[in-house]
Amino acid sequence: MHVDRNVFLKALSHSQGVVEKRSTVPILSHVLLETTGEGITLTATDLEVAIVETVAAQVEKPGRLTVSAHMLFDVVRKLRDGAEISLSFDEAQNRLNVESGRSHFALPCLSPDEFPAINSGNQPYRFILPAKDLLELFDRVRFAMSTEETRYYLNGIYLHAFQSKELRAVATDGHRLAKMSLPLPQGAEAIPGVIISRKTINEVLKIVSEEVLDVEVYLSNTQVSFKFSDTYFTSRLIDGTFPDYEKVIPAHNDxxxxxxxxxxxxxxxxxxxxxxxxxxxxxxxxxxxxxxxxxxxxxxxxxxxxxxxxxxxxxxxxxxxxxxxxxxxxxxxxxxxxxxxxxxxxxxxxxxxxxxxxxxxxxxxxx
Known part of the structure; x- marks a missing residue:
């Protein structure tokens, strides 16, 4: 199969941001590559967060394999800007061949059957936000997220519907608090209050660009997913209770x-x-x-x-x-x-x- 280097690199950058560099489970450091009617689908996960993204490619032969996400990213990153890349699977050697111009790489693979299934679960709540609103909502408050693992329930952003009027994002580390509100989108009236992890917030802000028009948000009590263009990103929520932040906001500062x-x-x-x-x-x-x-x-x-x-x-x-x-x-x-x-x-x-x-x-x- 043949794919544009720049398009492939962008998708790989999203995948390698999700996988753990030093995972004790080797398959979790890999990205799953699968051919589809539209091109190549890349899937990466650390079991907490997962991303599935499809890029356009000329597919000559269907296939499915896994390869080190960081190694493939580094190889593609160092190829010439705008180059065409040829990908082929050597079943006898269990290697992915990456070719571009006079460059040739043979990267070891693991069995795709070992790759964990991506389970989105039942997410009954769905609403749509303009990408620029989602980016602003998270970006304006994320600096206040805690990094203390002992108070894990503060290691993210609390997203909830407030008084059936606002969609609110709140973060605090106990020293400072940040709150951002947007008009409540249709479909978000009954969403539960959820805590979205720091890693999820940071990855969403990296992969969602303002070129994207709308982002579909899916929610349950345990999971959140974001769908836009040819990308699907899903994550477990932090299982904890966010403090009553309204009590922290003073009402009589004169x-x-x-x-x-x-x-x-x-x-x-x-x-x-x-x-x-x-x-x-x-x-x-x-x-x-x-x-x-x-x-x-x-x-x-x-x-x-x-x-x-x-x-x-x-x-x-x-x-x-x-x-x-x-x-x-x-x-x-x-x-x-x-x-x-x-x-x-x-x-x-x-x-x-x-x-x-x-x-x-x-x-x-x-x-």
Whole structure:
């Protein structure tokens, strides 16, 4: 069979992102290649996540085999851009022959019968989202996902229908919280609240491009699937209970600062140069229309910078992890943002003045 190198490489990049490089089960490091009427179907899984993708190809002989996903990806990646690739299976040697121009590779295969079946299960809930909305929904909150394995139920994004009006994505690591909402799509009214794993979120953001118009989302209590173009991606959900995040979002923060977020981020980044690597602490001191940012370190010294802001409440001093501030600033970009404070020990709400669909909550720290 013959396939375009660039098309094949793109699909292989998706497959090798799913498989584990150092799996204790050899077949799970392989990608399954199968010929179809449309071309070649590539399937990869680590038993938690699976992807099935079909690429156009000229098929001369039907076949089915498995080969190392990472090795095949590296081989194809190093072939000439835009080249045509010839793939053939040597049954006697149990090898996949990859040829392009004067290059020839023979890659060992494993029996396709060993490859696990992809079980999508019964997923009774289905709705459709524009690809750009799905990308924004996940991308705006994923930075707040936890990486602590002890609290595994925070290692992902909580997706749910809120008050039959919104489709919400929420992530938190206990220090910060990010929430993004979209109008509830038809078919999502009765979906269960589910926790989509960090790996699933990151892979979906890699394989879904804005060139895709719509993405079909399928859900059950244990599984989520995404279908678009010639690609099917499915994953187990995290089996756990997400905390009641609404209790974390303060309702009476009455001290409001408005600031240009780009200027704020640049100032935080400069001052935080002095802060210690251990806690990245920075102090914000607010008075009428003036913000003073300070960082102090026994090893590195002292830094202070003043910034003009819109603020007319009583003075307040509060400390934050500068890295967390910069993460939120990156989401808001060069827009104006509002910070709503209560006191120096209570959570702060941060949101863009031009985008009320996204909300961020940041816990203060001692500085």
């Amino acid at each position: 001290k409001v600062m408005t600031v240009d977020m780009e200027a704020f981020a640049e100032t935080v980044d400069r001052v935080a140069t002095i802060s210690s690597e251990k806690n990245r602490g920075i102090r914000l001191s607010l008075k009428t229309n003036k913000l003073v940012l300070t960082a102090t370190s026994n090893e590195s010294g002292h830094a202070v910078e003043e910034l003009e802001v819109d603020y007319n409440a009583s003075g307040i001093e509060i400390g934050f992890n500068s890295r967390y501030l910069l993460d939120i600033a990156q989401q808001i970009g060069n827009e104006s943002a509002s910070f709503s404070f209560a006191d120096s020990t209570s959570p702060t709400i941060i949101r863009s003045r031009n985008d009320q669909e996204a909300l961020y909550v940041l816990m203060p720290m001692r500085v």
